Amino acid sequence: MSITREIGAHYAPGNGTLFTVWAPAAKQVDVVLKDNDQIIPLQREAFGYWTALGEEAGPGTRYTYRLDEEMERPDPASQHQPDGVHQASAVVDHTNFQWNDKNWKPLPLEQLLIYELHVGAFSEEGIFQGVIGKLPELVDLGITAIEIMPVAQFPGSRNWGYDGVFPSAVQESYGGPEGLKKLVDACHAAGIAVVLDVVYNHLGPEGNYLNDFGPYFTDKYNTPWGKALNFDDAHSDHVRNFFIQNALMWFRDYHIDALRLDAVHAILDTGAKHFLQELQEQVAHLEMQLGHRCLLIAESDLNDVRLINPMEKGGYGLAAQWSDDFHHAVHALLTGEDSGYYSDFGKLEQLVKVLQHGFVYDGLYSEHRKRTFGSDATANPARQFVVCSQNHDQIGNRMLGERLTQLISYDMLKVAAGLVLLSPFVPMLFMGEEYGEQNPFLYFVSHSDKDLVEAVRKGRKEEFSSFAWQGEAPDPQSEETFRKSKLQRTYEHSASHRQLRDFYKALIQLRKSAPALAQPDKARLHVYADDHTHVLHLIHSGESPYLYALFNISNQPQKTTIVKEVGAAWKLVLNSSESRYGGAVSDLPQEINAGQALTLPAASVTVFQSNIIL
CATH class of the missing domain: 2.60.40.10 (Immunoglobulins)
Structure with missing residues (x-):
């Protein structure tokens, strides 16, 4: 008990x-x-x-x-x-806020189109109210959920949020508890769900007074951020309760729809019932009281389906988890980068595998990790995996915080978008990617302890040592580093950025309207690839009309042949190379048939639709 x-x-x-x-x-x-x-x-x-x-x-x-x-x-x-x-x-009063979302119906996982944002960097104001002001843009884009980087109170006024020290206190410089409630209420009014990023694997150093109260930490383990939280040592019941009460609070008092659990591989627990399972059980009890689903989505680098498998099958029962393998497979293939953990990726066959199965490393030996790694996710439904080509970690943990905009061509950005949004998984965008934001997203803090600031600077440099990156890391403490990370919204005055955003809109509209993508299913997805031409064929055969997407993942036009197993009369519905999307090729055939030869423009996404499939 x-x-x-x-x-x-x-x-x-x-x-x-x-x-x-x-x-x-x-x-x-x-x-x-x-x-x-x-x-x-x-x-x-x-x-x-x-x-x-x-x-x-x-x-x-x-x-x-x-x-x-x-x-x-x-x-x-x-x-x-x-x-x-x-x-x-x-003291906070949760009884006096006038909620207007009684008719809000939480969205099922497969309908989430997630947009990750940092409150401070997303708008000019850098507060919750600033996000509210931009919601019409997200509605216009077609977004159905925002994911907010952590808002637990941290030292100073600018931080990624993973240095929070009061997990239940809403950051005052963003607008405090009232501001967050207004944002959630406004999102629900706009038809947008809210995912909140929470950190249960460590707390930041400055302002962390937990040890003055009790044994919140244990000497049994260490994490990359210091001592591990005490989830399985003496007195751990009460530490577990501390974080369970936090999760229940977000769902109950702030009407949050889903929690993204940061780096659960650093929640170290060897007990008979893992903390994550207990957390899911307690959330399930709350769901019965509230009368709707409350989602827990894990970030993990373990490739372990135990997180998302049902409890009756020995799992923890979480709703979904991020697939780092998908990101790494896409990134390494598009950029050619092969240092650090990208050394395990870069083959087209790995992209095929992750699309079909959810993980690349499912019991394979990892050269980067120097060990066999991962479990088989084939039996897990596609909706249990959140995928992206960019996120705060994969951009911000680069030395110079470069987005894909700086690493690949404009046309290849559209390929990255297509791979994410036409995958069978739950897609996630990172703020600004939809129009090719030029500003980096850098790591920033505003600590008051000088020794801590120096330690952060040193730690960041050491973190980059396994990557072949050139240059000097920006100072995390500098306000300029934060200001450089704010969105410019260049699509408002740049034609090419507006056209890229229009392409994202078209992809999102296709994803939301196409019956074949209503409930994407890995078992009804057919993937073929040609290593020589770097052309990927992706066929969704779940519901009619079916979709056939062709990706030319090379910088040259490529000839390919429509697979013979499909039927006739596939009609063109989307072409990334059209001028309205910033391309230069618009003479693709309006209809194709099985076995037909076709020349694809360089770095392109082409989508056909048909009512007939063999």
């Missing part, structure tokens, strides 16, 4: 605020109301929880916890840090 208990400050109109904190080693714990310096002793309960009702504490009340009459700290489960990570917490 897992231990689940609400923690933090919970306000009830007319009753005041119930304060609950876990501090198992403390002899005495008080809550200090900073507005009037009132001190309220907390009562110790089972397992080291302390609780008391503050009848005078209402919304906005600043408070800290005092441990053993010596040390004052913000609430580990704080939901608002209005004055930053080192100052008092504030």
Whole structure:
């Protein structure tokens, strides 16, 4: 039986605020109301929880916890840090927000067209309200879900969000709890679901006071970011509860539709029931209360289907996971890069395999990892994999933060778009890719600890050592680094960028309207490739009319032959080389037949449709 208990400050109109904190080693714990310096002793309960009702504490009340009459700290489960990570917490009232989304119906996985964004870099304002102002653009593009990089309170005003130290407090410089609720409400009004990126594998260093309260960390393991969180050592039940309550809060109090769980391979747990399974079980209980699905999507570099397999088959039951293999297969093929983890990729046959099976490394030996790696995902439905050609990690963890815009040709950008959006998987775009944003997306922080800033600078340089990148890494602490990462929205005044965006719109519209892509299925996907010409044939045969996509993944025109197994009368529905999409070739045949020879323009995507297939 897992231990689940609400923690933090919970306000009830007319009753005041119930304060609950876990501090198992403390002899005495008080809550200090900073507005009037009132001190309220907390009562110790089972397992080291302390609780008391503050009848005078209402919304906005600043408070800290005092441990053993010596040390004052913000609430580990704080939901608002209005004055930053080192100052008092504030009580949040979740009863007074006027939600307008009672008619919102969460979207099924296969209907998600995800757009990943960073709140600070996405709009000129760099706040939640700025995102709201751009929602019409995303609706026009055809996006059905946004994925927000982490908003848990971090030090300073600019950060990727993975240095958060108060997992339940919404970043004040973005607009705080009220701002996030307004954004979610506006998204639902626009028909857009909200995926929130959360970090349960580590906390940032600055403002991290968890160890003052209890054994939140363990010496058993280390992660790339320091000591591991305690998911399976002594007292781990309560650490697990800390993060489970966080997930439930986002779904319940903020109406979030899905959580993207950052780097779950760094959630180290050797117990009989993995934390991720327990988390999914608790979310399932909440789903029954709310009456709708709440999705958990894992980021993992393990290629392990246990994450997404049903619990009755020994899995954790999560809804989906990212497929890094898809990204790496596409990136290495289009760019020719072969350093770091790209050394394991670069063959056209790997792209074929990942399209058909979900993973490339499914029990194969990885030269980069120097070990056999991965599991077979063939039996898992396509909707369980989120794929992309660009995301915050794959751009921002490059030394110079270059997007594909800087690495491949304009026409090849359209090929990358087609591979993602015509795949059977759940597609995700990274902000700005739809028009070829020129600005990089760099790593940025705004720490106040000088030693920590130097450590971050040194760590970034070491991280790049396995890649053959030239140049000097930009300073993560510099405000200029952050400003360079903001979107320019060049499509508003650049014809070629507008045409690229129009091509993305056409692909998205095709994905949303084509019956063959309504419920994409790997088992009803036929993939053929020619290593000599680098032409890929992708046929979706699920529902009629069927789709036949041809990708010329080379920089020269290539001859190919329509496979003989398909029927006749395939009509042209999309051609990336048309002038309206910034191309120079528009004389492709309007109709093709099985066995017909065809010359494809260089770096192109061509899509045909037919009601007949053999």
